[in-house]
Amino acid sequence: MSFRPFSIIMRWKLRSWLGLMTVVCFVTFTFWKMSDGNSLPYTRSPYKGNRTMGSSEIFTFQNRSIRLLLYQSHPSCVCEGTELASQVPTDSFQAVEKRRAKEYKQHQIRKKTTTDKIILALPNSPLQYPIHGFTVAPMKKSVIPGLALHAGKREQYKVSLSVQKGVLSVSNNLAEVNVEGQGQSKLTFSSTDLKNLNHLLSGVEYTSTVYHINTLDMVLFSFEEYDAIFPITIRRPVVPVLHDPGEDINSLVTIATKTFLRYGELKVLIDSIRQFYPDIKIVIADDSLKPEPVSGKNIEQYIMPPAQGWFAGRNLVISQITSKYFLWVDDDFIFHNYTRIESFVEIMEAVPELDVLGGDVGGNQFYFMLTYDEGDEVEGGCMRRFHQKVHGPLPSFDGCYLVDGVVNFFLARTDAVRRVGFDPFLSRVAHTEFFIDGLGSLMVATCRGLSVGHQRKKLLSKYTKYRFQNNEKAKLAHHYFKNHLKCIKY
Numbered sequence: 471m472s473f474r475p476f477s478i479i480m481r482w483k484l485r486s487w488l489g490l491m492t493v494v495c496f497v498t499f500t501f502w503k504m505s506d507g508n509s510l511p512y513t514r515s516p517y518k519g520n521r522t523m524g525s526s527e528i529f530t531f532q533n534r535s536i537r538l539l540l541y542q543s544h545p546s547c548v549c550e551g552t553e554l555a556s557q558v559p560t561d562s563f564q565a566v567e568k569r570r571a572k573e574y575k576q577h578q579i580r581k582k583t584t585t586d587k588i589i590l591a592l593p594n595s596p597l598q599y600p601i602h603g604f605t606v607a608p609m610k611k612s613v614i615p616g617l618a619l620h621a622g623k624r625e626q627y628k629v630s631l632s633v634q635k636g637v638l639s640v641s642n643n644l645a646e647v648n649v650e651g652q653g654q655s656k657l658t659f660s661s662t663d664l665k666n667l668n669h670l671l672s673g674v675e676y677t678s679t680v681y682h683i684n685t686l687d688m689v690l691f692s693f694e695e696y697d698a699i700f701p702i703t704i705r706r707p708v709v710p711v712l713h714d715p716g717e718d719i720n721s722l723v724t725i726a727t728k729t730f731l732r733y734g735e736l737k738v739l740i741d742s743i744r745q746f747y748p749d750i751k752i753v754i755a756d757d758s759l760k761p762e763p764v765s766g767k768n769i770e771q772y773i774m775p776p777a778q779g780w781f782a783g784r785n786l787v788i789s790q791i792t793s794k795y796f797l798w799v800d801d802d803f804i805f806h807n808y809t810r811i812e813s814f815v816e817i818m819e820a821v822p823e824l825d826v827l828g829g830d831v832g833g834n835q836f837y838f839m840l841t842y843d844e845g846d847e848v849e850g851g852c853m854r855r856f857h858q859k860v861h862g863p864l865p866s867f868d869g870c871y872l873v874d875g876v877v878n879f880f881l882a883r884t885d886a887v888r889r890v891g892f893d894p895f896l897s898r899v900a901h902t903e904f905f906i907d908g909l910g911s912l913m914v915a916t917c918r919g920l921s922v923g924h925q926r927k928k929l930l931s932k933y934t935k936y937r938f939q940n941n942e943k944a945k946l947a948h949h950y951f952k953n954h955l956k957c958i959k960y
Contacts, residue, residue: 539688539699540588547843547852551959554850554950557943570951574847577954582686589699596621597629597691597698605703608681611639614702617671619664619693627667628693632656635687635704636678640670678704711885713794720749723811723881724793727801728755728783733762735802735925740766742805742923750811753790754801755783779897781904788888797881803831804923813920814881817867824864825886825912828876829920836877837916838902840909850956853949855902860916869918875905876916886912895948898941902960906953 558566591601598618606612619629631638638657640649647661647670657674661667678687683706691698715722725743729736740752744766754764757774764771772786788796795818797811818824828837839859845851855875864870878901890908893900905914949955 540590542588544844544846546849547845547956549852549957550854551957552946553957554946554955557946558950559947566951570954571848573951574850574954578847589701591698592696595696595698597693597696599689599691599698599700601700604701605705606676606678608678608683608704608706611675611677614674614676614689617674617691618668619671621664621693624664626660626662627664628658628660629667629671630656630658630690630692631674632690632692633676633687633702635680635685636676636702639675639677640673641675642670642673644670676702678702680704713792713884715794719747719811719815720751722793722815723750723795723797724791724884725750725752725799726784726787726791726796727752727799728780728787729758729801730756730777730783731758732801733758733764735928736764738925739799739801739803739805740764740769746805746809747811751793753787753796755786757783777897779894781892781896781900782894784892784904785894788884788892791884794884795881796884796887798878799922800831800878802925802927803879804925806921806923808919808921809923810920811881813917817864817870817915817917818881818883820866821864821915823913824883824915825908826876826880826882826914827920828873828880828914828916829922830918831877831879831922832924833921834877834924835916835918837871837873838875838905840874840906842909845956850950850954853906853953853955853958855960864915864917867917870915871917873914873916874909875902876914879920879922893948893952895952896945900945903945903949906949 555563555567589601596619598616598620600614600616604615617631619627621627633655637653637655638651639653640657643649644661644666646663646666647659649657649659649670651657659667659670676687676689682704685704687702687704689700689702691700725747727736727739736754743750743752749768751768751770752766754769754771755774756764756771757776757778759776761773770790772790774783774786784798795815797814814827814829818827829835837858837860839856839861841854841856843852860871860873862872864872887908890904890911892904893907896903905912908914946958949958
């Protein structure tokens with residue numbers, strides 16, 4: 471009698487164990503049937519389920535897990551200079567931070583490129599496929615080039631391809647090759663003849679089913695235990711926008727400037743320009759408190775509301791330029807015998823990748839280099855400016871160097887600068903800020919021997935009152951949000 475409770479307990483445990491094993495066997499059998507009875511199922515799709523921007527795409531191949539797509543995460547950067555969060559008013563910081571985070575996520579989606587993830591290739595693979603450069607128009611059928619299988623003798627060869635944003639098909643059929651999944655996101659080939667299999671692989675066609683002007687699809691290519699991933703870029707072709715350079719410097723370049731309360735200096739500048747370039751167009755943005763007419767041959771003056779600011783005026787000027795290039799000058803510069811616009815143009819025409827080419831003002835060849843660490847997604851990036859530092863020489867041009875920013879005397883491609891623009895929030899003291907906004911978009915260089923003079927400074931009390939307004943704190947808070955910066959050091 472004393473062993474009875476023990477036997478009851480053992481019988482109960484045995485029944486529970488048998489019940490659990492029954493459930494496990496049933497689930498295993500169900501999944502085995504779902505996977506065509508060949509093996510336990512494994513996830514191949516790189517886009518199933520929800521994933522955060524900071525996670526890797528994980529693929530499970532039979533009994534091992536391999537990361538084929540790795541997201542490039544950015545750790546928090548080390549700050550130098552001003553911590554920008556401290557420049558945001560305390561009472562509005564939480565609301566600003568929330569809006570900033572939302573805008574940055576939308577920016578990441580808009581600017582996502584084919585290099586956002588690292589694609590890994592497994593060693594010793596018999597699969598041949600295009601690793602880079604295959605671009606298709608949205609929703610237009612295109613043959614995937616270079617697909618092939620290089621494998622030893624088998625009784626049967628079976629390969630599959632699957633995509634996420636389109637469908638796959640083959641136009642030709644061979645009796646010796648079985649094709650499954652025509653016009654679907656997964657296409658499978660099986661054959662006993664490798665030559666015929668490769669013949670059909672060479673004609674596989676991809677058609678995107680999602681319209682987007684610039685996006686990416688990933689192809690999963692599989693044979694036995696071998697798997698490979700390669701990208702397809704889906705991009706709408708860009709229509710060229712060309713500028714007719716005309717037959718001389720007057721149709722190729724426009725001189726651009728912005729003036730405020732300095733009509734005496736502006737007149738000296740115009741007179742000096744006309745001494746060397748009597749017919750070139752001059753475009754002026756004017757936000758003086760009491761505008762005065764500026765007349766003359768081929769001069770356009772655009773009157774703004776009073777004291778709108780430096781960058782607002784620059785935007786207005788650039789919007790009115792129709793030539794391929796513009797030469798930016800301040801209203802207190804002066805042309806002299808060494809001011810040769812043709813020298814700028816010669817270099818820019820020889821190096822089509824260049825967007826901005828700077829010179830020197832009164833012998834001061836100001837230029838700088840920027841370093842930028844993107845930082846993490848929450849805190850933001852770290853920016854630093856290094857005066858008189860260069861990335862390296864501009865090939866084939868002695869005395870020319872690749873930099874990130876130059877002095878206010880530069881020749882620029884009109885369309886390139888328009889794409890970056892000048893932030894009208896920066897109304898008074900701003901220059902480096904344009905080159906910060908253009909970092910990664912504008913190719914910038916500086917050259918010795920491209921010179922303009924600087925008029926002797928005059929003390930203008932009203933001009934000085936507006937010119938040197940103390941808005942540094944607001945400007946730094948603006949960088950915190952707009953450029954998603956954690957800190958900056960000038």
